[in-house]
Amino acid sequence: MQVPPLKVYNSLSRQKETFEPLNPPFVGIYVCGPTVYNDPHIGNARPAVFFDTLRRYLTYLGYKVRFVRNITDVGHLLGDTNEGEDRISKQARLEQIEPMEIVNHYTQTYHQLIDTLNVIRPSIEPTATGHIIEQIELAQKIISEGYGYVSNGSVYLDVMKYKADYPYGELSGRIVEELQEGTRELDGQEEKKHPADFALWKKASPEHLMRWNSPWGEGFPGWHLECTIMSTKYLGETFDIHGGGMDLMFPHHECEIAQAKASNGGKSPVKYWLHNNMITVDGQKMSKSSGNFVTIGELFSGKHDRLTQPFSPMTVRYFILGAHYRSTLDFSNDGLLGAQKAYKRLMNAKNILGKLAYPASAGELNAKADEEIQGFCTNMVIAMHDDVNTARVIAQLQNIARKINTFYQQPETLAQISADTFALMRDMFLNFTENILGLKEEKNTNVEPFVVGLLELYAEAKAKKEYETVDKIRSYFKSNNLIIKDLKNGVDWAYDEN
Template identity: 55%
Template structure:
C-alpha cells in the first residue's frame, strides 16, 4: 500500500497528512513577482517548485485552483515604511507610464515561466485590480480595534493583536525580540509601536501610484494584497500558501495576523516555503556578483559560467534537490544535470516508440515484473513524501535501466507482461512530462543536418547513382525542401 501524501507544514514544523478542506478541491496561493525588474533565479526556483506541486496534485486527481498574484501597486520596500517606489522610479527613468513598466516585466516573467515549461496558474490577479477590497479589509481591521490611523496612514496594532492571538507563530519570532531589534526607520514616529506594520500608507507628493481612500490619497501596504486576494478567490481558510523562505517573515507572518484579525480564523492549513540558492557554497546575491538571470544561464553570458545551459537542464538541476533544501549552483553540477536530463529524454524517446508484443514460449518473470511495479510505486512514495522530486528522479533512473534493456533484448516484454509494461510506460512518461514538467528540447541544427544530406546528394550525383539522387530529392521534398542544381553548386529552397 502506498504511503499517503504528507506535507512539511511551516506553521507546525512537522510533516502532516494532506487532507484538503473541501476535497477534491484544493486551494493554493503562491506569492507572485513584483514586476519592476527581471525575474531572478530565486523566484524561478520557487515558481518551478510550486508548478510541480500543482502538477502532482492534479495528477492525483485533485481539482486545484492555483492563484499566483502580480504585485504591481508600487509598494515601498522594507515593509512599506522606507525606501522608494520601485515601479515609479523605473517609470521616471524610462519616461514611461508605471503600467507600461508593469506590462513589460509581467510579460518577461511569463516568458521565463514558459521557457521553464511551467503551467499558468488558474487565476493571476493583480494588486491594482483589488484596491477596493484592500480598503475594505483595512476598514474591517479598524472596526475590530486592531488598526489605527496616523497622519493619513493606517497601521496594524501588533500588541493589541497579541492580547488574544500569537504574532510570530509562523516564523518563530518573539514579539519582545522584534521590538528590541526594530531599526529606526522613516515613518516610525507615526506608529504606536515600532513592530506595527503598514496596512495603508499616505502617498507622498512624489509617489506616482496612488489611490483615493477614506484616509486620503495613498496605497496599500505590502502584506495586504495577498491576504485580500487569497480570501477573495480561495475563501477565508484555504489549503496551501507558499513562497520563498525569505517571505516567512515579515510578509507571511503579517498576512496571517491580518487574516485572523479580520476573520477570526487561520487563513491557511499548510504553509510551504522554498529554500535559498547558493553559488559554489556562497549565498547568491548581486553584491557578490554571483547572481544569474535566467537568460544568462541560457546564453552562458556570465563570468562564472563555462557554457550555456538549456532551460530544461536548469529545471532538471533544480528538481534534483528537494524544494526545502539549499540549492548550490556550480558548473560541475549543471554539467552533470545536463547529462542526466539527456539520459531521461533518450529513455522517454525509446519508451514512447515501444508497443507491447507477445512472444511464444516466454513466460512472465514474476521477480522482474515485481521489481518494475515496485519502482513505479516508489515514484509515488517519493512524491508523497513532501513532493520529494530528488528521490523521484532517482527512481525514474532505476526505471530507465529497465527501459534501456528492452532494445538490447536483455529484457523481453513478454517477461514482464502487458499490464506491467503499460504501467512502466505510463509512470515513466507521466512523471517526466506531466508531474516534473520536463520536455524534450530539440537542439538539432536543422540547416546543419540539411548540409549533411546535400553532401550525400552531391556524392550520389558524382557516382551517377541516380536512384539515390531521386530518393534524397523526394524525401527532402516531403519535408518541404527543394534541391536546386546551380552552376555554382547545389542550393536549396523552401517548396512554394
C-alpha cells in the same frame, strides 16, 4: 499499490501533516508571485517550478485544483515592510518611463521565461493594482475591529493590540520584543505606536508615482495586504495551501496571517503553509554585489561569467526538481551539466520506451525482476507522499530508465517481467516524467544544419553520378516544401514556390 497518504511539511505546525483538503475534490493553492520590476532570476524559477509540480501532482491524484499566483505591481518597498521606495516606482524613475510600462514589460518577460520552464499558467493571476478597492476595505475592516489605526494619512496594524488576542509570530517564530530591538530609525517609525507595527496603507509622498484616493488621503497599499485579499477573494476565507519562498515567511506571510485574523474574527486563513528553501550560487548567497546574480535569461543564453554554455529550460527544470524543495539548492555550472546529462538520459529512455513492445509469447517469468520494477514504481509514489520529494522520484525514474535500456538491448529480459508490470512501468514512467515533473522533450528546432548537411551529400552524389541518391534527396526536399537549386558554382536550397 500500498502507499502511505500524501504528507506535506506545514511550516505553521513545523511538522509533516497528512494532506486533507478542506472541500475535496477541490484544492485551493495560493503562491506569492513576482514583483515585476526586474528580470526574473533563478530564485524566481524555483517556487514557480516546485509549486507547478505540486499542482500537477494533485491534479494527477484527481483533485480539482484552483491555482492562484499574483503579480505584485505596487506596494513592494525596497525594505520589504514600511521603509524605502516602491520597487516599481524606483525602476520607472531610473528608466524614465511610466510605472505601468515597467509592470507590463517585466510581466511579459516573466511569462515568457516561466512558460518555457513548462510551468502551467495560474487559474487566476490577480494583480495588486486590480484590487485597490478591496485592500482599502480590508484596512477599514481591520480599523473597525480595533486592530488598526490611522496615523498621518497612513494606516498601521497595531501589533501589540493584535498580540493581546492572537499569537503574532506563530508562523515565523519571531518574537515581537526581539523585533523592537533590531529596529532602526526608519521612514514612518515616528508615526507608529510600536516599531513592530506594519503598514496596511501608506500615505504617498509628493514625488511618489503610484497613488490612489482613499478615506485617508492619497496613498498606496502595503505589500502584505494584497496577498490577504487576493488569496481569500478567490479561494475563500480559509483555503488549503499557501506557498512561497522561505524568505517570505517573515514579515510577509506573518503579516498576511495577522491581517486575515484581525479582520475575520481570528480564523486561520491557511491550512498548510509550504515554503521552498533558498538557492545559492557556487555555495554563496546570490546577490547583485557579489557578481553571482544569475537571471533565467542568462541561464538560457549562457551569457554569464559563471556559465560555460547555455542551459535549456528542461535542464533547468530537471535541476530544480533534483533537490527536495526544503533543501537549499546550489546553482553551479557543474551541477547544471550533470542535470543536462541526466535529463537527456530520461528523454532517451522515453523514446526507447515508445519502441518497446511486450513480446506476444511470454517467457519464463522472473519474480525478482518483476518485483524490482514494481518497487521502483511504488517508491516514486512513496517519495511524492513524503513531502513531495521530487529528488527521490527522479532517482527512481533513472532506475527505470536503466531497465528500459536493458530491455531494449536484451529483448529476452523483457519477457521475464509480466505484461501487467510492463504496462505499470510504462504508465508510471511517462506520467511522472511528463505530466507530474513536467519534463517534456526538447525537440531540436534548428533544422538549418541538417539542410546544409543534406545539400553536401547531394552535391557529392551528383559529382559521382549516383542519380538514385540524387533523386532521393531531391524528393526528400520536395516533400518538405523545399527545392534544391543547381547553380554554376555549387548547390543551394530555396522554398518551393509552387
